[in-house]
Amino acid sequence: MTTDLLIQGGWVIDPSQSINGRYDIAISGGRIAALAEPGRLPAEIGGARQTLDASGTIVTPGLIDLHAHVFPGRTPLGIEADRVGVEQGVTTLVDAGSAGARTFATFLDEAVKPAETRVLAFLNIAGEGLCGGLSELADMDRLTPGGAVALIREQPLIRGIKARMSASVVRENGIKPLLVAKEAAREAGCPLMVHIGNAPPALPEILRELDAGDVVTHAFHGKTGGILDDRGRLITEAEKALARGVLFDVGHGTSSFSFRTMRQARALGLAPHTISTDIYRQNAAGPVHSLTTTMTKFLALGFSLEEVIAACTAAPAAVLRMTDEIGTLRPGAVADLSLLELTNVPVVLTDSEREQLTAEESVTAKLTIKAGKVLTCR
Numbered sequence: 001m002t003t004d005l006l007i008q009g010g011w012v013i014d015p016s017q018s019i020n021g022r023y024d025i026a027i028s029g030g031r032i033a034a035l036a037e038p039g040r041l042p043a044e045i046g047g048a049r050q051t052l053d054a055s056g057t058i059v060t061p062g063l064i065d066l067h068a069h070v071f072p073g074r075t076p077l078g079i080e081a082d083r084v085g086v087e088q089g090v091t092t093l094v095d096a097g098s099a100g101a102r103t104f105a106t107f108l109d110e111a112v113k114p115a116e117t118r119v120l121a122f123l124n125i126a127g128e129g130l131c132g133g134l135s136e137l138a139d140m141d142r143l144t145p146g147g148a149v150a151l152i153r154e155q156p157l158i159r160g161i162k163a164r165m166s167a168s169v170v171r172e173n174g175i176k177p178l179l180v181a182k183e184a185a186r187e188a189g190c191p192l193m194v195h196i197g198n199a200p201p202a203l204p205e206i207l208r209e210l211d212a213g214d215v216v217t218h219a220f221h222g223k224t225g226g227i228l229d230d231r232g233r234l235i236t237e238a239e240k241a242l243a244r245g246v247l248f249d250v251g252h253g254t255s256s257f258s259f260r261t262m263r264q265a266r267a268l269g270l271a272p273h274t275i276s277t278d279i280y281r282q283n284a285a286g287p288v289h290s291l292t293t294t295m296t297k298f299l300a301l302g303f304s305l306e307e308v309i310a311a312c313t314a315a316p317a318a319v320l321r322m323t324d325e326i327g328t329l330r331p332g333a334v335a336d337l338s339l340l341e342l343t344n345v346p347v348v349l350t351d352s353e354r355e356q357l358t359a360e361e362s363v364t365a366k367l368t369i370k371a372g373k374v375l376t377c378r
């Protein structure tokens, strides 16, 4: 077997295999061919066409951002996928609800196909997605559960359904859009991602509808009515939801991530299942910046590098039900990798509540490898 690319000298962290050490990685035909301690690749992994010296970098499975908005031109928030994808070390972006059943074909042509980044989607339960403005669930007639279920059955890039359940989105409809979205997700056999924010509907009411594998995004926002009560205790419905297997995602966004909430939650033993950005045009210049910046914030909050990497690789791959393909460096998986640098220059970072935090070390992306192809980061 000819090796297309041999990556040597890097420090590999792959939580899917509990790997944290120096390894060589052989890539062939866009897939991981082998991974072994230095000099121990099997003999049949012969001469490599290209060798990459990864010394000084941390090599991880390609980073996955479970919540982004990459439908530019058609939605007020959209940003070009590659700008926040492969150019920033992210090999897979999940667009969370920019497109719905009626706009998905355009999304495919304009956002997915031109991108070097793998773009997957949670389909908005509203037919237009965010193409018709940001109150997409204010009118029940705009929901297209039948169309969503049919499309999910034929389109493997759609991994779930998205419902944005906050007051400005649902207006007078309260919990109703969620019930429709949940029913559609059940019918399609896929997870539901729910955005939470300002009530109504109230968070306990939302959480009660969710099952194992469903995702609450913006779980650690700093608004009132979140997962913690005013004394910093986890609300009962959140405790029950977590026990059932409901997953808490970060979804940083302009106004949806609070260091204070995250610190309080961590003191209770909570950690996000997945770390995502909710990056879009208006927050790419701050406070979000990138997935690696969001990872840096979690290091500064006291999470370990392994935990942070797991929350951007193996964990989102599991949500997407793609653990054999992405989020892992297991032989046979797609050769999506991120080469990251950890630098010790202190940097001041800001959350959605304008609270600042000094990170002593920061994660930056150096190179992205997408299906075996080496791409430079910005």
Ligand SMILES: [Zn+2]
Pocket: 067, 068, 069, 096, 253, 278
């Ligand atoms: Zn979002």
